[in-house]
Amino acid sequence: MAAEYELTLNDYLSIFKRRIWQIIIIASIVLIASILLAILLPPIYQSTGTILVESQQIPKDVIQSSITTFADERIDIIKQRVMTRENLYRIMQKYGLYKDRIGKDSIATLVADMRNNITVEILNTNQANAWEKKADISFTVSFSSRDPDITHKVANELVTLFLDENVKSRTEKATETTEFLSQEVETL
Secondary structure, rough: OOOOOOOOHHHHHHHHHHOOHHHHHHHHHHHHHHHHHHHHOOOOOEEEEEEEOOOOOOHHHHHHHHHHHHHHHHHHHHHHHHHHHHHHHHHHHHOOOOOOOOOHHHHHHHHHHHHHEEEEEEEEEEEEOOOOOEEEEEEEEEEOOOOOHHHHHHHHHHHHHHHHHHHHEEEEEHHHHHHHHHHHHHHO
């Protein structure tokens, strides 16, 4: 059975001294490659809009169980309505997005690329506390592109579409509720 040798600090230092040039060369190559990559890659800009949805006062027991799920579902529905092919293609034409690729790629490909450059992320759900009895939800809508001005304008357009679609959705829901209540009153 061979005796185990325990490395000391001097052993580690001698290993380091023997390998110093290998370490320096590898570190230099990685540093130079990183600098070249940062210089040569084109910049990508991201513009983000944050939307805060303040809810009405809701009983606490309703909030506890369903507000997060309800918010996720509502935002997903609005996202599906906003991110239609027609809306995205209209924005693409309005701001000249992907103009170098129009004619080469199909509209479906361009719309798919635009969808990949858009992110919608729920930031938080501030569940109601005992005093306020209301819950606030916020989410971000972001767009990424190589032109900072167009990126900003497209992100603003997307935020506006989300807000408009939310108003439209709420109006439809209020109309349905009013019609339902009117029918219930008539039956009484």
